[in-house]
């Protein structure tokens with residue numbers, strides 16, 4: 001018979017004691033989600049008074065600039081610190097060399113200046129990658145075998161990042177996974193006087209199958225076809241490699257590093273935060289959003305509770321902030337619960 005460590009008839013430690021009442025549960029709570037943790041990814045399209053639903057992402061819409069401004073007003077009122085913009089580019093804006101990516105009067109650039117003009121306090125994050133602008137849907141410029149050319153792509157990414165900074169972007173976020181792009185973008189920003197433009201590096205971006213609904217949302221799924229991104233995004237089997245990627249991006253001048261996707265990669269978030277101790281972000285991607293929504297629609301999961309639990313899990317794993325399509329919903333839940 002095993003003897004109780006308490007050496008008496010009663011357990012010395014009852015873990016349930018602290019769980020018994022709300023006051024003591026609150027006192028020992030280790031992590032909290034606040035609106036300060038939320039970054040809202042948003043899809044933008046050309047035109048006026050346009051809003052389109054995304055079929056595989058219930059509740060997510062693509063907005064034209066005028067409606068984006070209206071939406072931004074609500075986000076500012078909710079206290080959301082920053083949004084991340086993703087453009088829907090029509091066929092005329094796509095090419096082999098993705099020149100539209102650095103058009104100073106392009107869709108993203110116009111959205112950024114309109115937003116900064118109207119809501120200077122709202123942080124604006126832009127996606128630095130070529131996939132919305134290439135005819136083949138890859139994140140870079142390809143050779144005749146379809147291989148994405150690293151250094152040529154980086155040259156174009158630098159032009160794109162500079163055009164975003166010039167338009168007023170607060171944060172540029174290279175999501176392409178080319179080697180050396182953070183260093184080149186940082187040097188170019190400094191040289192052009194954009195000393196305080198922050199870089200949020202998609203450092204550990206995995207070649208995940210959870211991005212499907214996003215590709216529907218930006219309309220690049222058809223262009224990519226059966227193509228894949230294994231030659232530049234990371235193998236889901238790897239973890240040390242994520243630390244290597246994040247460390248390199250920090251050395252090259254990233255201010256913030258990111259792990260993506262989120263929930264299936266919480267172990268990576270924890271390792272990155274523990275070992276590098278830098279501002280660490282996580283992206284709860286479109287597939288995670290879609291599967292949650294599908295279960296909510298079926299009544300299989302409780303919407304509010306599961307949204308909040310899924311986001312709190314990122315905080316517990318060590319994330320400083322979360323890119324999530326639930327950002328607005330979560331901000332509303334947080335506001336209403338504070339009342």
Ligand SMILES: NCC(=O)CCC(=O)O
Nearest residue numbers: 175210211214285286287
């Ligand atoms: N560069 C941004 C993404 O690829 C987002 C993916 C997703 O939400 O599935």
Ligand SMILES: [Mg+2]
Nearest residue numbers: 177178179245
């Ligand atoms: Mg890298």
